[in-house]
């Protein structure tokens with residue numbers, strides 16, 4: 001009886017809603033019909049008999065790092081380690097043989113942490129933003145950036161439609177390098193998405209993006225804190241390196257308010 005109680009995992013509970021009616025809450029990525037076949041390959045899982053460790057687990061070995069935690073049963077205590085390579089982090093999944101409750105290599109798949117809040121930013125030109133009502137520590141998982149997964153062609157088409165109708169851009173392109181190949185994945189939470197869609201850009205951000213893989217080759221984009229984040233702070237990450245150009249090139253002004261502001265929001269030239 002005591003053991004049973006000890007092993008109950010305090011899972012995150014994805015009970016957020018959108019504050020905008022026309023947006024539908026989708027907790028995880030969903031490929032469109034056109035993109036469905038891009039990610040049909042299942043990944044090999046681990047064969048750990050009980051808990052997963054750096055020494056035994058194939059998924060942790062592929063990642064190069066493991067999550068650190070004070071309490072395996074409390075996901076709020078989990079932290080991602082810094083790693084030198086930009087290789088994805090492989091979480092254990094339905095393909096693995098390890099024991100669900102004893103595995104410390106599952107985090108992002110349980111959904112966003114509690115205590116996040118969507119509200120209008122003080123500078124209303126930024127629109128809504130995502131804020132935390134709880135203190136976060138360096139390496140804590142915040143939420144996924146989930147939405148529809150698009151083909152390259154659809155991403156270009158939709159980007160133009162959104163731009164011509166004066167809408168904000170939510171399409172995010174993940175660029176992953178595998179040797180000489182670059183894999184580009186487009187996530188669009190404009191209509192179907194989760195709470196991650198409200199995260200604004202900052203030129204001096206408090207969070208970063210990490211690419212995760214679970215049971216398939218479809219990437220999952222996860223937001224982790226870069227340092228400690230105080231109660232009430234807005235969660236931000238850097239949308240990308242390319243802040244070149246000017247308003248004549250349709251560049252949007254950045255209102256992050258940081259001293260080191262690069263003046264324009266980063267822009268993905270390939271969607272132009």
Ligand SMILES: C[S@@+](CC[C@H](N)C(=O)[O-])C[C@H]1O[C@@H](n2cnc3c(N)ncnc32)[C@H](O)[C@@H]1O
Nearest residue numbers: 126127128168169197198199200201254255256
């Ligand atoms: C992913 S959405 C972020 C959430 C958005 N603010 C909202 O109200 O839903 C990206 C859009 O937010 C706005 N945005 C994000 N960061 C900004 C910043 N630092 N300065 C100005 N606008 C920003 C831009 O319009 C951008 O296209």
